[in-house]
Amino acid sequence: MKAQKGFTLIELMIVVAIIGILAAIAIPQYQNYIAKSQVSRVMGETGALKTAYEDCLNTGKTAIGTCDMGFTGSDIASLSEPVTSTAGTAPSPLNTKALATNGTIVATFAGNAAATLKSASAKVTWSRTDAGTWSCTTTADSKYAPAGCPKS
Numbered sequence: 001m002k003a004q005k006g007f008t009l010i011e012l013m014i015v016v017a018i019i020g021i022l023a024a025i026a027i028p029q030y031q032n033y034i035a036k037s038q039v040s041r042v043m044g045e046t047g048a049l050k051t052a053y054e055d056c057l058n059t060g061k062t063a064i065g066t067c068d069m070g071f072t073g074s075d076i077a078s079l080s081e082p083v084t085s086t087a088g089t090a091p092s093p094l095n096t097k098a099l100a101t102n103g104t105i106v107a108t109f110a111g112n113a114a115a116t117l118k119s120a121s122a123k124v125t126w127s128r129t130d131a132g133t134w135s136c137t138t139t140a141d142s143k144y145a146p147a148g149c150p151k152s
Contacts, residue, residue: 032143035114040146042077042124043136046107050126050134053082056099068093076113077124080106087111101130109140117144124149 049069056067069083073090082099085091087110105126109117122140129135137152138145145151 031114031116035116035140036144036146038076038109038113038117039122039124039138039140039144039149042074042107042109043138043146043149045071045074045077046079046105046124046126047134047136049082049105050128053099053103053105053128054132057101062099064098065094065096067096067099069096074107075111076109077107078110080108087113101128101132103128116141125152 049071052067052069052071056062056069061067067082069091071079071083071085071091073085073088075088078087079085079091081104082097083091084095084097107124109122117140120140122138122144124136124138124140126134126136136149138149139152142151
């Protein structure tokens, strides 16, 4: 009597089918996770600019090109307010726009951002009131929006 060695073709096909089903479920979920984490990342990167913005207001550096926001650039977002930058490049302090007490910090997804965020031209916006309070909103789908930055 000989003992069976190896796997039959049916057993191998069942394993391949199971892996295929798992991949079909896992890949879209992973892409959603990546997009959500990128929205959170841009929220944090732009939120860090609030401190520099406040410092410039407090020291009177509100004219065009006088405030260095200290932003080193992002590979997934381009800034349009208060600094103009392209994804993947650091902005020049000379690209700083005039600052106002009711100003905004705006980033649009670009560069290496998830395709769903780039195709929707999603943005993260921090808005400052005259009283000095900041609030965050995003135009990304609500399933990607972090708790502290709801969909507008």
